[in-house]
Amino acid sequence: MLLSLQDVHVHYNKIAALQGISIEVEEGDFVTLIGSNGAGKSTTLRTISGLERPSAGEIRFKNQSLTRLPPDRILKLGVAQVPEGRRVFKDLTVLENLHLGAFTRGDQAAIKSDLESVFGHFPRLLERSQQLAQTLSGGEQQMLSIGRALMSDPILLLLDEPSLGLAPIVVEEIAKILLEINKRGVAIVLVEQNAELALDLAKRGYVLETGNVALQGEASSLARNEHVKTAYLGI
Amino acid sequence: MELFFQSVINSFIQGGFFALWAVGLVLVFGVMGVVNFAHGELVMVGAYTVWVLHSQYGIGYIPALCIAVLLVMFIGLLMERFLFRPKQGDPLGGLINSIGVLFILQVAALVVGGTGPAKQVAPPFPGTLIIQEFLRIPNQRLFSIAVAVAALLLLWFFLTKTKLGWSLRAVALDREAAALQGININRTSMIAIGVSGALAGLAGALMAPISNIYPTMGHNVIITAFIVTIVGGIGSLSGAVLAAVLYAFLHTFVTAYFSGTIATMCGLLIMVLVLIVKPTGIMGQKVSE
Amino acid sequence: MRKTPKSVFERKFGRRRFLGTTLAGVGAALTAGMPRISLADTKTVKIGMNIPMTGDYAPWGLPGLYGSEIVANNLNAAGGVKIGGDTYMIEMAAYDHGYDTEKSVQGFKKLVLEDDVKMVMMLGGSTVASIVPWAMRKKMLTTTLLPSDITPDTPYLVATCESHPLYNVTGVEWLAEKNPDLKTAVIITTNDIEYGKQSAATYKAAFEVAGIEVLDTNFHGFDVVDFAPIVSSLLAKKPDVFCMATDVYTTPIVEQLFHQGYKGKIVSCTLDGYQDVIAKTSKEFVEGLVFQFPDFDDPKLVGGKINFPDPGGFDASFNKDHAGEWSAVAWEYPSILLNWVEAAQAAGSIEPTAVLEAMKANDSPAHTFGPGKWWGAELWGLDNAVIGDWPVVAINDGRARIQEFRSVYTWCQTNVAELSKQMKDLDLRIA
Known part of the structure; x- marks a missing residue:
């Protein structure tokens, strides 16, 4: 087991955002979390990364507890996140953004080869490596955000709504790259509103409703589920 | 015409100081989200340190200056660890804590220096560089401006050319996203306030031989730093430096040709105008979502 | 006279005032508990100083207290001053108003009502203006270093030493x-x-x-x-x-x-x-x-018509204990104290109105640098400043x-x- 959440509760002030969520991710897995707005998908990712503290429950990564660790320690263990809204450092260049992704690493040779592999995934970032991130288009910023996360050489990659606000053609491109990354052995947890796309890409899925896991299973079987079809796939 | 040339010289010297005061304030605000009201007092402590060590105990000016830099940096670090960190995410709490520090440092200065007239430090670099009979620069000011410019260049190099510098800017731009890159926010805050304190200590040490030294001298510093910071764009270092030089020119020329009171009024007026018309300042950008 | 920079912030927050008061309060509490040594047959007269001892104006208050204490101690050591058949020890009672008008009122009332001082020495300006109504009602002998504080309505306010800025x-x-x-x-x-x-x-x-x-x-x-x-x-x-x-x-x-x-x-x-x-x-x-301001070890201050005992010795003892804190007020408040002693002796009383009457009755009052004259009516409406x-x-x-x-x-x-x-x-x- 790579990552497991056991009965995780999270409260914002007094309001419960997660009410006992249990999720499991295997090594090299591709898991998606789907659900409507406010179901707790983003909160789940934020909690794994240490941006939120669970009020109860346990998060374990490679048999180590993450529950009380700060974000920088969690990243060091191999959990990287592509946050919602991309959140690239707009006043820094593309190259500086990518280097910050590798902030905790010291091995220059390995960083260099990872940089090359990111540029391999996203040739446009190489063309624009000296530009300020704020000059990039939305899709390019998303690529930069993913590339930045990859620069930490993660074991597990968390992605929060990577398709949001992007043109279909760009979404497709990003989807292709996610599969490539997964194929290289990086486990992925993908939060998506576009459930159709998410279930298409992922191996397994969880359906979150009001802070609880409502359904879970193989992505393909979830896609055939009547409830999922009516509620999330619009069929 | 003589007044014009002399005023240009005066402006550059003043601009160097204004910039030195403001960048430290901007750095701490950007990285930590705290308005450090005690920033002017940190400058004051730098000046007092030089007065005590150099004028009272006869230690050389340069060693005294270095000790001032380190001491004020250390005070900054203490402030971060014990006052600002517990108030993370609470800008008002941080502000109030910094006002507390302001009081404490002023009283400390009174205890160290006593009352009496403002303290003075004899210039370690006496004499005047006379370019023309009407164009004169005191050697002490020449030294100060050279050191100030060097310090600002060093800061610029650190922030734009080193990974640690990028991490500071990343935290200033987006704390959470920075934390997700493995950047330790507490450590970054320590670096920011350490650099800010060092610059404040340096500014104080450079001011010591050319201005009155008294417990409340920090007020003029903080007011000018606020004007420069707001006009330059809160959180923008290059904006602060540019605004510092522009404001110094405005202030110096208005003072020379009209009056100092009008000059300060102009500064405040421009600050208010910027707040109304372009709240992000001349170089500032919209805060990212 | 001189004055240090004054900031808006200081007026707003007034923290040193707070701190100063706290310290003064703690000090008072400590000394109040201690047994007092009283000497037989000698009385004590208290002279008040309602002055800034903290804040930007402290340089125009605190050195004056130091100086006054030196002069008072010298007078006491010489056996005190004889006034109307009694021998008095002089005790200075100081209050720090930090150049705040409201605290000035508070301090003035405290000195008069609680300490029973017979004269209150002040710096001047807004902190004097704020106490004038109450002080004049109480007929309290008050002194200022700024003759421009004098108006036709301030009969009990005198400026016997510093003639800022006339000199x-x-x-x-x-x-x-x-x-x-x-x-x-x-x-x-x-x-x-x-x-x-x-x-x-x-x-x-x-x-x-x-x-x-x-x-x-x-x-x-x-x-x-x-x-x-x-x-x-x-x-x-x-x-x-x-x-x-x-x-x-x-x-x-x-x-x-x-x-x-x-x-x-x-x-x-x-x-x-x-x-x-x-x-x-x-x-x-x-x-x-x-x-306009001499060092007090100046040879020209020795002898002649100078009305200040042993300026050189005063200068030395001030600088021994308070090196670096000298300002013009260091000798001005003590000089006023000496004016009071002269007038009280002439009046044979320590009561404020009697002392003031004796002061004003003197046609040629002793001013620090020689005999002076009462003046000021033409400029401020009342002859309550001594200039010479x-x-x-x-x-x-x-x-x-x-x-x-x-x-x-x-x-x-x-x-x-x-x-x-x-x-x-x-x-x-x-x-």
């Missing part, structure tokens, strides 16, 4: 006599009413009377960080005399004059800490700089030395019309 006239008069070729002057001063404008108006009158044209007067605030621009603009007028009417910033101003190559004469109201000025410029540059001779001081070979004594009284009598005109021009209150 400025003697320096200008002396300089003009020695240098008949001086034609023009510029003045730099702080832009406050209590100190800066009073002093500037007096200098303007003095220059006018001396036939020197004032080309420019620069009123600056207390927020000046760098005097280079102001000095540049004043020097562009090519004056023969550069006049500093207030001296908070004399050091940085003279420093700028030095660096900007000024060659003319310099006149200043005061020059506390002139050794610093010399250190920042050169002995040669400040040679002949004229101001005042020294003209100049830097000679790196030391402040009295050049000669000149009569402020004679100048004022002759030129009060010009003085009134200049005061009026700067919107200052005159009778």
